[in-house]
């Protein structure tokens with residue numbers, strides 16, 4: 001067994017025991033971006049220069065500001081024996097809190113964040129809202145201009161977001177809304193109002209779900225990604241949707257005729273300032289790209305989604321007729337299905353629901369994605385390689401792994417295919433960002 005693979009097994013086993021969420025194969029999850037917090041608990045001492053006043057709306061106090069102009073603010077869960085239930089309008093907005101705020105810990109007791117509460121705090125990189133947060137409402141512009149904010153977690157009970165809450169938050173990469181929230185969703189790293197299917201705020205990792213019908217005003221304003229893919233489901237785009245962003249290419253999943261209809265229903269200012277962004281409609285694409293992948297626990301699927309989103313490609317998932325269960329994937333258990341298949345080559349011929357993509361001859365470039373299993377390409381992908389003729393195609397292997405590199409996996413698949421112009425494979429991690437995929441694709445010169 002190769003040294004790196006041995007090392008992987010040792011590390012993976014140890015980490016599985018220590019931490020439940022290092023590899024998704026271990027079955028763990030992180031939940032929101034923050035664990036539940038009480039604010040001002042044993043780990044975080046409450047900021048003692050905060051000012052309070054009694055809430056007019058409910059029992060408890062609201063925070064009105066910070067006399068100490070603290071950089072890392074910890075709001076306590078209680079003040080004078082009563083819960084801290086709100087953050088007042090403009091409490092920490094730039095005009096009030098003139099030194100830069102870097103982080104804020106909002107206790108679970110807070111139900112409302114007032115308008116402009118953190119307006120234009122451009123260094124504010126960490127807004128900690130716990131999974132048990134009682135937060136219901138965030139007022140207009142509360143976090144607008146927080147240009148350092150990379151991730152935001154919104155709890156299940158949040159039911160009212162004002163206008164422009166995250167306006168100009170161009171560094172946002174992850175948007176998570178707790179699964180139980182019935183009003184908002186964070187699907188595809190987009191903040192979506194489920195009542196109107198409007199994408200209120202996007203992030204640089206956004207993959208817009210096909211349920212979205214409207215891209216809201218300034219949804220991608222100041223975003224740093226370079227390509228935005230818009231699904232066919234979108235019927236209107238509001239003003240400044242991509243303004244002041246780094247977006248230079250818009251891939252539209254419909255035809256140019258459908259694009260014209262979409263534009264007729266959209267604000268003429270949707271791309272103000274970014275009017276030169278190239279629009280690529282599905283019928284105008286010169287290269288025909290297919291992304292084929294097998295993914296047992298979703299990591300490779302995520303990367304495949306990014307590739308498809310960036311290139312406008314079609315995806316084709318390889319699904320075993322007998323799918324792998326969590327028990328099947330226990331590589332530390334010598335009796336699990338994967339372990340038996342690993343030990344006996346004759347068991348690795350995995351029948352697929354479908355191994356030959358439709359219109360195969362139309363594709364000139366094929367990305368082939370797979371997880372690394374014991375240093376090799378996960379074998380369910382072999383059935384696809386054997387079933388198709390790669391003559392005349394550019395083939396780009398990619399994989400995800402916990403720690404191993406591509407190794408020989410790309411060469412092994414190339415040999416199995418026996419035809420095609422195979423590029424060197426590229427390894428990603430479950431944590432790899434869309435930007436990583438973008439810069440890799442840019443360098444491929446497809």
Ligand SMILES: Cc1cc2nc3c(=O)[nH]c(=O)nc-3n(C[C@H](O)[C@H](O)[C@H](O)COP(=O)(O)O)c2cc1C
Nearest residue numbers: 295296297298299300371374375400401402403404
């Ligand atoms: C059977 C099995 C074997 C694995 N072997 C390796 C390995 O040799 N090296 C490694 O870095 N990760 C290994 N992993 C971790 C996976 O490669 C990694 O979690 C991958 O991102 C899973 O992709 P998926 O979510 O698309 O299935 C293994 C996982 C499984 C289930």
